[in-house]
Amino acid sequence: MPTAPAEELVAVYDSAGAVVGSAPRSEMRARGYWHAAGVVLVRSGDGQWVYVHLRAPDKDVFPGAEDCWAGGVVAAGETPAECARRELAEELGIHGVTPVPLFVHVFNEPPVRCHNFAFEVRWDGPIRHQQEEIVDGRWVPLAELRALAEDPDGPLVPDGRRGVQEWFRRFGGTEAGPHQDH
Numbered sequence: 001m002p003t004a005p006a007e008e009l010v011a012v013y014d015s016a017g018a019v020v021g022s023a024p025r026s027e028m029r030a031r032g033y034w035h036a037a038g039v040v041l042v043r044s045g046d047g048q049w050v051y052v053h054l055r056a057p058d059k060d061v062f063p064g065a066e067d068c069w070a071g072g073v074v075a076a077g078e079t080p081a082e083c084a085r086r087e088l089a090e091e092l093g094i095h096g097v098t099p100v101p102l103f104v105h106v107f108n109e110p111p112v113r114c115h116n117f118a119f120e121v122r123w124d125g126p127i128r129h130q131q132e133e134i135v136d137g138r139w140v141p142l143a144e145l146r147a148l149a150e151d152p153d154g155p156l157v158p159d160g161r162r163g164v165q166e167w168f169r170r171f172g173g174t175e176a177g178p179h180q181d182h
Contacts, residue, residue, distance in 0.1 A: 009076035010035055017104065017115045022076035029060055032111035038083030039071030039116050039160075040099050041167060042092065045124040050145045051092070053129070053137035055157070061112055062157040068145060069118070069160045070094075080117030088121065092137075093128025097121045105166050107159035116163055 007024040013034040014020045028035050042051040050068050057064045072087040074080055084099045099119030107114045129137060140148070148154050149164045156164070 011074045011076050011078065013115055015108075015113075017106075025060075025073065028073075029111065032113055034113045034115070036074040036080055036083075036115040036117060037071050038074055038080040038085075038087055038099075039069035039118050039163060040084050040088050041069055041102070041118065041120045041164070042088075042094065043120060043122050044139065045122050047122065049139040049141055051123075051127065051137055052140050052145070052148070053092070054135040056133050056135055059133065062159075065157040066148070066155040067157045067160045068140075068148075068164050069116075071116075073114075074117075081119070084117065084119045091130045091133055093126065093130075094121065094123055097123060103166060103170065105163050107162060109158065112159065114159065116159060118163055118167070 007026060009022045010025050010028050011019050012021045012023050012028060013036050015034055017036070023033060027033070043049065052066050052068045053070070055063060055065050055067055070088050070091045071084060072091070074083040078086070081099065081101070088094045088099065099121050102118040102120055105116050105118060107116060127137060145164060146168055148156050149161055149168060154161070
């Protein structure tokens, strides 16, 4: 008799941002546990464009919404930086770059309570969507991203909107700010 695959274990955090254990992903969602995500803002090499993608309609949170952060939940035993690299490769097919840490922003709207560890990469290479999670995507200029972030009824996921608002507040949305070669 075949057995079902084991459910993904995710890291459980406390409200202050420290790892306190692990739980199956479904339990974390159902009980609204604090958790963490590694999220990556993908900018063009010149810093003037950001990649925005459309989430699949069957995602467990914010289905069918747009997001400017590639990323996901930190797995048990994984660091946020490891998560960011893994998710960047899985969701967008981006390999060979090291995400630069930006900041941590907290999203606390139960049942979603998450410490978002934000990173950035510069990338001019191909994008390959993970079909199970991403329906479509496009490059948008910084001015358009700012307009999306400022629209409370717009298509951006709520935690992503807050994260990019913080990014604009800290870095001004110019080509300056965190940078790395790819």
